[in-house]
Amino acid sequence: MKKEKIEFVYATFIRTSPEKLWQTLTSGEFSQKYWFGFRFEVDLRVGGTVRIHPPKGMEQHGDHKGEVLECVPNRKLVYTWQQNDTPEIAKKRDGLSRVTYELTPMGSQVKLRLIHENLLPEDVEKDPSTFKGINNGWPAVISSLKSLLENGVALDFGMTGCGTKAD
Amino acid sequence: MKQPELVYTTYIRSTPKKTWDAITKPEFTREYWGGLANVSDWKKGSKWEHLTKENEAWILGKVVESAPPKRLVLTWADPDQLKDESRVTFEIEAVEDMVCLVVTHDRFKTGSKMAEKVGAGWPRVLSSLKSFLETGKGLNIFCKHD
Numbered sequence: 001m002k003k004e005k006i007e008f009v010y011a012t013f014i015r016t017s018p019e020k021l022w023q024t025l026t027s028g029e030f031s032q033k034y035w036f037g038f039r040f041e042v043d044l045r046v047g048g049t050v051r052i053h054p055p056k057g058m059e060q061h062g063d064h065k066g067e068v069l070e071c072v073p074n075r076k077l078v079y080t081w082q083q084n085d086t087p088e089i090a091k092k093r094d095g096l097s098r099v100t101y102e103l104t105p106m107g108s109q110v111k112l113r114l115i116h117e118n119l120l121p122e123d124v125e126k127d128p129s130t131f132k133g134i135n136n137g138w139p140a141v142i143s144s145l146k147s148l149l150e151n152g153v154a155l156d157f158g159m160t161g162c163g164t165k166a167d
Numbered sequence: 168m169k170q171p172e173l174v175y176t177t178y179i180r181s182t183p184k185k186t187w188d189a190i191t192k193p194e195f196t197r198e199y200w201g202g203l204a205n206v207s208d209w210k211k212g213s214k215w216e217h218l219t220k221e222n223e224a225w226i227l228g229k230v231v232e233s234a235p236p237k238r239l240v241l242t243w244a245d246p247d248q249l250k251d252e253s254r255v256t257f258e259i260e261a262v263e264d265m266v267c268l269v270v271t272h273d274r275f276k277t278g279s280k281m282a283e284k285v286g287a288g289w290p291r292v293l294s295s296l297k298s299f300l301e302t303g304k305g306l307n308i309f310c311k312h313d
Contacts, residue, residue, distance in 0.1 A: 010290075011290040012177075012290060012294050013290065013291055013294035013295070013306055013310075014294070015298060015302075015304075015306060104312055104313075105312075105313045106310045106311065106312055106313060107307065107310050107313065108307075109306055109307070109310055111312075128269070135176075136176075139175075139176035139177060139178065140178055143177050143178035143179070143297070144178065146294070146297065146298075147180060147297075147301060150298055150301060150302050151180075151301055151302060153180075155178055155180060155265055156263060156264065156265075157178075157262070157263060157265075158263045
């Protein structure tokens with residue numbers, strides 16, 4: 001049976017330096033500000049661990065775990081992403097999914113290209129009124145990161161832990 | 168072969184009205200859209216133009232749907248290739264103290280040359296729009312890699 005491989009690609013342009021963007025992407029303290037309160041911790045070397053800790057009240061999401069596959073400071077980070085799957089979905093997985101951050105300096109801006117690949121159709125959420133799903137989650141996280149870098153203040157999604165937008 | 172479709176979602180700390188105005192008022196689009204203006208009365212059936220400072224149209228089209236400040240649907244074509252027409256939809260939704268802006272560019276003709284161009288263009292323009300609304304200053308959308 002042919003397996004459908006899904007990938008999600010998202011590009012944004014941020015008025016900042018590659019060094020500041022890299023620092024913000026790889027810092028636990030900054031990630032809590034823009035990543036819905038999740039804390040992203042990474043040991044920046046090939047084989048280094050990645051841990052994404054949920055904030056208080058969202059422990060049901062569990063820790064995401066991963067491993068660094070590539071690390072070029074201020075330019076590229078590739079890491080694996082371990083989903084918290086139900087047993088049915090876990091059976092369909094063909095290996096871990098992979099996240100890539102590519103940083104390209106462009107004068108006073110930096111292009112950030114995010115690629116999340118080796119996904120399943122189940123990782124994509126059709127309902128646009130929630131932040132669940134790779135396609136809904138990443139644009140919110142990256143938009144918030146951009147606001148943090150350009151304004152000093154991340155976006156406030158008013159998350160109460162249920163993952164829905166309306167309130 | 169499946170027709171390409173671009174969907175770009177961004178969250179902007181702004182209001183639906185300010186976001187609508189930024190897309191539809193020439194004095195605002197010039198600030199973040201590389202100096203180009205979006206010109207129309209934005210009524211259903213009216214034409215719209217994407218004009219340079221010298222009033223040269225880079226894009227032409229018609230307004231298909233207009234429901235300010237939430238939804239705008241336009242046809243989109245290069246004046247030199249009018250048959251290569253596609254469609255752009257702007258959807259603006261209030262979320263907390265922000266808007267969720269979703270831009271969909273679809274209905275490309277088979278073999279469209281436009282599809283490839285806009286894939287690279289929209290992230291630049293929409294990133295610049297977000298910077299404009301949040302900081303008062305857009306980005307240089309024609310910036311090249313260092």
